[in-house]
Amino acid sequence: MKSLHGVNIYITGGSSGIGLAFARLASSKGANIAIIARDTKKLEQAKKEIYSACKSSSQKVEAYSIDVCDAKKLYKAVPKMIQQSGNPDILVCAAGVGLSNYFEKITDDDFKKIMDINIFGIWYTLKAFYRYLKNRNTHCVLLSSLAGLIGVYTYSAYGTSKFAVFGMADCLRSEFKEHGITLSVICPPEVDTPFLQEELKTIPVKAKRIKKITGVLSADTIAQSIMKAILKKKFMIVPGFMSKTTWLLHRLLNGYGTRLLTDILIKL
Numbered sequence: 516m517k518s519l520h521g522v523n524i525y526i527t528g529g530s531s532g533i534g535l536a537f538a539r540l541a542s543s544k545g546a547n548i549a550i551i552a553r554d555t556k557k558l559e560q561a562k563k564e565i566y567s568a569c570k571s572s573s574q575k576v577e578a579y580s581i582d583v584c585d586a587k588k589l590y591k592a593v594p595k596m597i598q599q600s601g602n603p604d605i606l607v608c609a610a611g612v613g614l615s616n617y618f619e620k621i622t623d624d625d626f627k628k629i630m631d632i633n634i635f636g637i638w639y640t641l642k643a644f645y646r647y648l649k650n651r652n653t654h655c656v657l658l659s660s661l662a663g664l665i666g667v668y669t670y671s672a673y674g675t676s677k678f679a680v681f682g683m684a685d686c687l688r689s690e691f692k693e694h695g696i697t698l699s700v701i702c703p704p705e706v707d708t709p710f711l712q713e714e715l716k717t718i719p720v721k722a723k724r725i726k727k728i729t730g731v732l733s734a735d736t737i738a739q740s741i742m743k744a745i746l747k748k749k750f751m752i753v754p755g756f757m758s759k760t761t762w763l764l765h766r767l768l769n770g771y772g773t774r775l776l777t778d779i780l781i782k783l
């Protein structure tokens with residue numbers, strides 16, 4: 516499928532980073548785009564960027580300001596969005612926040628916020644869109660992380676949320692398939708987006724050292740991975756050579772190698 520002409524794509528977190536990069540890529544292939552995030556200024560700016568990537572002036576680009584943690588508002592807003600932007604063919608759940616810090620420094624409120632946005636945000640989004648996705652040969656993509664497959668030093672909150680997202684995807688895959696929805700999960704390593712700038716405020720030096728192993732990818736690379744997952748109907752993609760290799764070794768050695776390496780690196 517080289518063209519996405521007439522395909523309606525909804526993207527939570529579409530105003531920044533990975534979600535925005537995918538919105539630009541999909542709009543350059545002819546898709547209609549609806550982005551969902553909170554900050555209206557960022558949404559308006561993103562909408563302009565997406566428009567300028569469009570193949571034709573007949574494509575629709577809409578931006579909706581909504582907090583994916585607010586289930587009540589989301590459940591009310593989605594039917595209205597669908598009236599305006601059409602039935603969803605593809606839903607990408609990219610809204611998320613990060614945090615790397617020592618266990619002792621992560622407050623209960625920090626932990627709750629990460630769970631609310633990264634887990635409940637996806638749950639509520641899926642609940643809100645499910646009846647529109649069902650039995651229509653549609654596709655749904657969830658953003659987990661390499662930190663959702665391998666426990667990473669100082670990622671106790673973020674890692675917990677991303678393991679949950681992977682678990683949710685693995686459980687829902689077959690159930691969704693029964694109802695004509697293909698489900699994919701993407702597990703990137705570090706990606707160069709505004710998310711990283713936030714993370715830099717608290718990430719310990721030792722954690723940065725560990726993350727260097729898998730390197731940094733661009734948001735455009737992850738957008739390509741999302742597109743590949745959709746076009747090839749792949750369940751899971753771990754983008755990047757180093758992250759794929761790390762994930763493979765982690766499984767082959769039953770986690771022993773990655774744990775040993777972490778223990779060595781934090782002693783340096």
Ligand SMILES: NC(=O)c1ccc[n+]([C@@H]2O[C@H](COP(=O)([O-])OP(=O)(O)OC[C@H]3O[C@@H](n4cnc5c(N)ncnc54)[C@H](OP(=O)(O)O)[C@@H]3O)[C@@H](O)[C@H]2O)c1
Nearest residue numbers: 528530531532533552553554582583610611705706708710
């Ligand atoms: N960057 C990385 O290193 C990396 C690596 C692996 C996985 N990921 C995952 O990839 C996804 C996208 O990350 P990114 O790097 O693109 O981050 P980003 O550039 O910070 O973008 C996050 C997006 O999510 C939106 N968002 C956050 N909280 C929201 C909420 N409660 N309701 C609605 N929208 C919300 C943000 O807009 P507003 O703040 O305006 O709402 C923004 O559009 C996340 O799930 C992240 O965990 C990122």
